[in-house]
Amino acid sequence: MSTTGTTTLPEYAPVPRSAIGPALNEQGYFVGRVERNLYWITDGSYQCAFLTTSDGVVLLDAPPTIGHNIQRAVDEIAVANGVSNKVRYLIYSHHHADHVGASSIFDKNVTRIGHEETRKLLLRDGDAARPPNEETFQDTRTLEIGGERIELAWHGANHSPDNIIIHLPDHDALMLIDIVNPGWAPVFLANLTEDIPGYLEAPAKALSYPWKHFIGGHLGRLGTREDIALHQQYMADIAESSRKALDTVDVTRYFVKYGNNPLPQPRP
Numbered sequence: 001m002s003t004t005g006t007t008t009l010p011e012y013a014p015v016p017r018s019a020i021g022p023a024l025n026e027q028g029y030f031v032g033r034v035e036r037n038l039y040w041i042t043d044g045s046y047q048c049a050f051l052t053t054s055d056g057v058v059l060l061d062a063p064p065t066i067g068h069n070i071q072r073a074v075d076e077i078a079v080a081n082g083v084s085n086k087v088r089y090l091i092y093s094h095h096h097a098d099h100v101g102a103s104s105i106f107d108k109n110v111t112r113i114g115h116e117e118t119r120k121l122l123l124r125d126g127d128a129a130r131p132p133n134e135e136t137f138q139d140t141r142t143l144e145i146g147g148e149r150i151e152l153a154w155h156g157a158n159h160s161p162d163n164i165i166i167h168l169p170d171h172d173a174l175m176l177i178d179i180v181n182p183g184w185a186p187v188f189l190a191n192l193t194e195d196i197p198g199y200l201e202a203p204a205k206a207l208s209y210p211w212k213h214f215i216g217g218h219l220g221r222l223g224t225r226e227d228i229a230l231h232q233q234y235m236a237d238i239a240e241s242s243r244k245a246l247d248t249v250d251v252t253r254y255f256v257k258y259g260n261n262p263l264p265q266p267r268p
């Protein structure tokens with residue numbers, strides 16, 4: 001039998017159309033307008049965004065999977081609209097390499113802005129691909145760049161200790177990375193989250209802002225407020241069933257069968 005034979009593999013329900021975003025171009029990316037001069041880019045797996053302003057382009061994250069396609073997407077939009085394609089500012093959502101690892105592609109004159117903890121963690125990591133943000137803030141900071149307003153806020157640890165909310169009040173948009181995957185369930189134990197209680201609270205923080213368009217950082221489409229609410233329900237179901245299982249499942253028979261293991265003690 002051929003090792004690549006698939007006939008014995010089980011069938012699964014197809015991925016619903018609602019989970020899939022727009023088609024990518026030949027270079028492997030899609031760039032689209034979120035609202036006015038705010039655009040988003042995806043490679044189907046990762047997402048970032050940018051604003052074209054009279055003071056150059058403000059880039060929000062720089063995932064390395066999109067890499068050089070970020071500038072290609074910016075160029076495409078800049079040419080179409082007759083505006084500057086020069087990336088002058090780069091805002092970091094958090095320090096993780098998979099969302100900001102293309103930072104060093106951009107010129108040394110770019111001003112990098114992020115949370116103070118992001119700077120600390122990037123200094124610690126010493127990764128040449130992720131220059132530490134020179135500009136920092138503690139709890140909130142409002143940026144006015146080229147006449148556009150960008151509100152940054154740190155509400156405590158969640159997916160990572162430094163993950164922030166980026167609210168664009170004049171574009172009806174909110175960016176919060178690695179919490180909700182619109183159209184999909186979270187992966188790898190709540191999206192590789194370091195602080196689960198913070199992760200569970202983060203969607204409500206996002207919903208406390210006024211916005212219509214959600215940039216979640218992953219997969220191929222933007223999100224809606226309904227996507228956030230569905231994610232909350234999903235996580236609440238998991239939390240409730242986990243608590244119930246902890247209280248009701250008798251693990252004695254597992255200990256009896258599999259022998260002494262001091263780790264999985266039942267709760268008193």
Ligand SMILES: [Zn+2]
Pocket residue numbers: 094096099159160178
């Ligand atoms: Zn992350």
